[in-house]
Amino acid sequence: MSLTISGEYRVINLQLSGDGFVPPSTKDFDLPPIFESIEWLTKPVLLVFLSVILVSVFFVVSARKAAVVPSKLQFAGESIYAFVRNDLARDVIGPEFMRFVPYLFTLFTFVLTNNIFGIVPFLQFPTMSHVAFPYVLAAFSFFVFHYVGIRKQGLLKYLKEIAFMPGVPKPVYILLTPIEIATFFLVRPLTLSLRLFANMFAGHLLLLVFILGGEYMLSDPNLLMKILSPFAFTFGIALTFFEFMVQCLQAYIFTLLTALYIAGALADEH
Amino acid sequence: MEGTLNLVGFGLSAIGPAIATGMIFAAYINGVARQPEARSILQPIAFLGFALAEALALFGLVLAFVL
Numbered sequence: 001m002s003l004t005i006s007g008e009y010r011v012i013n014l015q016l017s018g019d020g021f022v023p024p025s026t027k028d029f030d031l032p033p034i035f036e037s038i039e040w041l042t043k044p045v046l047l048v049f050l051s052v053i054l055v056s057v058f059f060v061v062s063a064r065k066a067a068v069v070p071s072k073l074q075f076a077g078e079s080i081y082a083f084v085r086n087d088l089a090r091d092v093i094g095p096e097f098m099r100f101v102p103y104l105f106t107l108f109t110f111v112l113t114n115n116i117f118g119i120v121p122f123l124q125f126p127t128m129s130h131v132a133f134p135y136v137l138a139a140f141s142f143f144v145f146h147y148v149g150i151r152k153q154g155l156l157k158y159l160k161e162i163a164f165m166p167g168v169p170k171p172v173y174i175l176l177t178p179i180e181i182a183t184f185f186l187v188r189p190l191t192l193s194l195r196l197f198a199n200m201f202a203g204h205l206l207l208l209v210f211i212l213g214g215e216y217m218l219s220d221p222n223l224l225m226k227i228l229s230p231f232a233f234t235f236g237i238a239l240t241f242f243e244f245m246v247q248c249l250q251a252y253i254f255t256l257l258t259a260l261y262i263a264g265a266l267a268d269e270h
Numbered sequence: 271m272e273g274t275l276n277l278v279g280f281g282l283s284a285i286g287p288a289i290a291t292g293m294i295f296a297a298y299i300n301g302v303a304r305q306p307e308a309r310s311i312l313q314p315i316a317f318l319g320f321a322l323a324e325a326l327a328l329f330g331l332v333l334a335f336v337l
Contacts, residue, residue, distance in 0.1 A: 091313070091314075092314055194331070194332065195321075253321075256317055260317065260318055
């Protein structure tokens with residue numbers, strides 16, 4: 001099985017184009033199918049399957065031999081779970097948080113694993129830099145928080161509270177109502193998905209610029225360029241650590257905002 | 271060199287949300303530093319504000335590619 005790593009793909013492109021540095025662009029995200037015959041099986045799809053397997057196996061194995069004195073593996077699994085349950089669900093949603101912990105936990109681990117694929121050697125592609133995946137995740141969150149709100153308050157009362165926020169002078173509604181409706185039904189799902197997508201996309205592009213730029217400088221016949229190329233690589237390594245931070249942060253923010261929206265739908269008045 | 275002026279425009283338009291995000295987190299840090307026990311109350315507010323400010327930058331990003 002041959003994984004097409006974007007770096008390799010680029011090197012071939014560079015050699016073919018011959019002269020001049022070709023800066024990485026959106027084309028670098030269009031990866032060809034792994035097997036010619038199966039058109040839908042591209043690298044991001046494979047990574048999604050891999051992340052599902054990894055997450056399930058890790059948590060099943062870490063929880064299987066649960067003991068009062070936890071092993072290292074059990075401790076790791078339980079720390080992640082406790083983080084999502086206590087810091088994200090309980091602090092944000094309040095007393096009814098336990099119902100939403102499974103969803104939030106799945107969301108957090110799934111997004112985190114897929115993000116971190118961006119800096120794992122040989123995988124090196126953040127799945128979420130293809131906008132379709134964040135769209136689907138945001139659609140899930142969108143349906144969950146609206147469903148929760150409608151179940152809790154009834155359809156009409158829920159919509160009324162969105163459109164006409166209580167405790168506001170009447171003339172302000174002319175301005176406020178369109179904004180509130182747009183916020184709840186358009187801005188929230190769009191920004192939720194686009195934030196994750198844009199961060200992963202920009203991060204991957206940034207890494208490509210520095211690593212491929214360094215590679216190009218190293219292969220340049222000019223000696224000065226060769227000497228300067230380690231600076232590009234050093235920056236590439238530093239940015240990889242920065243990317244790791246961003247990837248964790250984005251998984252956290254995605255889950256936190258979902259929890260916030262659920263909390264908003266559950267609250268009696270906004 | 272390839273590319274469009276849209277991206278330069280996006281860079282300029284991102285200054286606003288960048289300053290806004292900085293101010294939101296500065297206020298959040300200030301609040302927590304003065305009253306550490308208010309952290310769990312301030313955190314959701316800070317992140318909601320940050321999400322709203324960043325939404326504007328994301329609109330810019332979308333328009334930079336769409337227009």
